[in-house]
Amino acid sequence: MSTTTSGDQRGFLRRLIPPTPMSKRLATNSLLFSTGEGTWMTGSAVFLTQVVGMSVPKVGLALTVVGIAEFLLAYPAGRLVDRLGPKRVWAVTTLGRAGCFVVLPFVEGFGQYVAVGLAFAVFGSAGFSAYQAYVLDVLPRKERVETQAYMYSALNVGFTLGALIGGIALAFDSLTVIRWTPGFAAGLVLVNAWWISLLPKAPHDLRVASGEARVRPSGPGPIRNVGWILVSFFGGTLWTNQVLLNVVIPLWLVDYTDAPWGLLAWLFGTNTVLCIFLPAYTSKGVRNVRDAMRYVWISTAFFVGSCLITAVTHSTEGLLTIALVWLGHVTVTGAELAISGASWAFEAELMDPRRRGEYQGVQEVSKQLGSIWAPALFTLLVVSWGGEGWLVIAGIILVATVAMGPSVALAERFRDQHFADQMDDGVPEPTPEEGYTPPVPVDPLEPA
Incomplete structure (x- = not known):
């Protein structure tokens, strides 16, 4: 292999790794999230029909109800994120999703699943808005698109890993294994919540802490x-x-x-x-x-x-x-x-x-x-x-x-x-000369 070819390959591989400390941490978050979600989604059809005991039409109806709830909650959830701060809402809703996964093995029938599904919708709507707002808020303006590309790649890696884990669970051909698969997803989501707590506060989180964000911004809204x-x-x-x-x-x-x-x-x-x-x-x-x-x-x-x-x-x-x-x-x-x-x-x-x-x-x-x-x-x-x-x-x-x-x-x-x-420029990354020191873990339930 020529030196040029070897150098090109190293350059290609380096390009696959997020270039800054913050982009690496956000990509890791995407990996944790999608691995847990992918594990659940892979076996969800078997879980809902064989463990919860719903017919296929009822599964479709339940998912439709949850989808409508997410649609209706999207705007008020976004208002909540601006009011409380993206990091806090992201961390708390991630904990909430972990709790939903913990409850799933004990769900019986259509009504109970819809109740849990609506909780998923609440946490999902607010969590998605908070996550998106945090990423845009905390990153330097010139890094926002590039970092989200790395997060997208990590998301796909996680869903692939989740599919493999879910496939292994299905291969046991055991309803007991399928019943407790959401517990594995819950563990990953809890780790994800902890990881979010390690992230620094974004500028909007600081405005919430100072009381500035309690005053509705001037001018028309979206x-x-x-x-x-x-x-x-x-x-x-x-x-x-x-x-x-x-x-x-x-x-x-x-x-x-x-x-x-x-x-x-x-x-x-x-x-x-x-x-x-x-x-x-x-x-x-x-x-x-x-x-x-x-x-x-x-x-x-x-x-x-x-x-x-x-x-x-x-x-x-x-x-x-x-x-x-x-x-x-x-x-x-x-x-x-x-x-x-x-x-x-x-x-x-x-x-x-x-x-x-x-x-x-x-x-x-x-x-x-x-x-x-x-x-x-x-x-x-x-x-x-x-x-x-x-x-x-x-x-x-x-x-x-x-x-x-x-x-x-x-x-x-x-x-x-x-x-x-x-229009802001987010939080600049430290220069290589300054080094990088991870922040002290923060309890996501602690007031910002």
Whole structure:
């Protein structure tokens, strides 16, 4: 092996490791979170039907109730984050989720599971807003997109580990093992809560401690920021690449192509590997809103390409079908990676730093409205119209992308008019000469 090749490989491997102390700690948090969640999700269908004893329709109804609750709670949860501080809310809600996992083995029947599921929804809504607000608040402005890329990679590593652990639990073919699997998830979530307590307070946490955050910031909030609402809505539409990835392409493969069903495992495996190794590279070019819009168009090109490639597999045979379905899945993964970088940049550049929790809440509501219809509509289109249905899906994405441009411009004008002077640079990392000393652990229940 040549010296140049060896150096390139070392450079590639170094690029996979978060570059700063804070990015390493946040990536570790993502790994802990997703390993616990992935362990639970892998065996959740067996747990809910065989341990809790619910029928499949009741499982669907329970998950729908929980999903509606999360939707309704998103905005008030964001307001709570701004009021109490992102770190405190993040730590406390993580403890709450650990408690829910502890309770799960003792749940019996539909009603009890819905009660626990609603608790999950409360902690999940507030915890997600707090986590997002904390990351943006604590990081230097120039590191926000890059660090979130590393966190995204770590998240995928954790879900993969969780799937392996959950798969091992399922392999025992024992309901007793399945019943207590949430206990393992609870342990990881507790470690995650402890890890969060080690993180430094973000600037907004300090404002809460000083009493400054108790006074509602001047100027209009995100509900009056039509540009932000539209950016979030159309962003949700562009994120329906996940519907193609997880629902439409697998259903199309099974019912409308001659590809072997075993190919599905390779498709999801390819997506996971790419989402582990590529985010640090694909997000590197995103520095501002203009870069983010460029990545929106790149994402759309991949999305439309996936539709066009997959549409023709209804008429192909054998190895050609396999190759095209796989290529269609790879291109939709490209759409996922590109829109990820764009979304992180929009959050960093278009949200009022004094109201990040509230902005996250509005974003979640609007994003859901922009995507909640996609599984039913996209599936109906490809089932009813075949190749023409794929063209309609591509058209929907193109319309959303065209509409994103003026929406972003409107959000920029709102920012420049109402809170441009509040845009912050977060907490700078210490220089190598200064070194790095981890903060003393803090009890997440202790007043900030």
